[in-house]
Amino acid sequence: MKTALITGANQGIGFETAKQLSELGYYVYLGSRDKMKGLEAIRNLKNLGISDAELIELDITNINSIQNAKQILESKIESLDVLINNAGISGGPNQNISTGEIGNLRKVFDTNFFGAVETTQAFLSLLKKSDEPRIVNVSSELGSLAVHNSTQNPNYAIYDAYSCSKTALNAFTVMLANELRNTNFKINSVTPGYTATNLNHYTGTKTIAEGASVIVKYATLGKDAPTGNFFGEAGALDW
Template sequence: METRNIVLITGVSRKEGLGYETARQLAGQGYKVIITARDYQKAAHLAATMQEDKLDVVPMELDISNAESITKCVQHVTERLGRLDVLINNAGVMTDFTSTIATADLGVVKACFDSNVFGPWQATQAFLPLLRKSTQPRIVNVTSGMGSYDDPDFGLHHFPGVLTTYALTKLTFNALTVKAAKELKDEGILVNAVCPGFTATYEGLKEQGARPVEEGAKSIVWAATLPADGPTGGFFRDGKSLPW
């Protein structure tokens, strides 16, 4: 039986991404980390890099928009490890930068909802039986301050009218977090939403004021490592509550 805490992170295909850095930090704390990507080779390459540093990281293929891919990944984790302690729903897309309510192509909007809402929802449903085998199960949903009404910098009431589609998907993902937390509370499963803050995961973002990926990932790690009496149904950045 695996004695380390087991965490699975979705959307780990880039070394610059939050998923990779979250994996690196959790593995550094002694977690067994399953990193997943829809392109297996990308996850395998990143896992090999961390394994060179003696970190316990396992790559798997997982496309959260594909039910068959999810079923295969769940089977793989079940056969290999038999349980899951933490699910980090990190995968997501940021498309349609200039969409507005008046002009958005609703086909593109639906595809964005598929990736940012229905994908993690589907993954959560599929991994729940494995999470229920854990003594301290956690779900961390990586959302965004853009999905809040009142985040002073990025909230719907404050941020200029771009990235409308993305904001609406993350707002829905926040709401899903609240409902899931209520539903799973009696089973001891903590479910929280985390905004990593504006993080430099792509070239040019640092110059626009984005913070280092190490800092963004810390917020996710905080929610993944909460104690049994930790909060559930909350929305956090840097371990502090954010306004919805």
């Protein structure tokens, strides 16, 4: 049975991604920084008839938590097939890049970028033992410089810290994919689209199931699939 670790999986898109992967036959480890919320998520999966899932307590902004989660997972499995860096924060209001608080920018990057990088680095040794390792970095259209350069949408400007963090995450995707290009790894950035989650106060136009399905698609790519790209529901996106 293939295995997957999903960060921020106790709710929203992360939880739905866990559900959909489990339904495809994966054993899923739900990463959650809040143990009680993680256990509740496991109970919710069991109520849906899904038993091949368990909690991994994981705060991606805390290196000790990451290392502890790694040790726990290493004691349970010999290899990890899929890592989905899903955990993220919006950063709240006042993100205009010319006036936004640097402290808030750092906080957003700590989760959306540095947290994803440190988590990936920690679990690479387990992923390398898989025959078909897959990494999905959950990004956003707001991480696309091409989108920002061509849009006149005033709403985009209020998410500058979030957008910058996702642009950096996309860069990490490219760099890591290039480093591992001669291996079996498939590493891609994926945007679920404007999905109704607590990140946007449920104002998104896509359902959580729709958003998660895009992530699942690229987490389960075959051996001839692309790596080092940025994908959305309709296919490849401009960086």
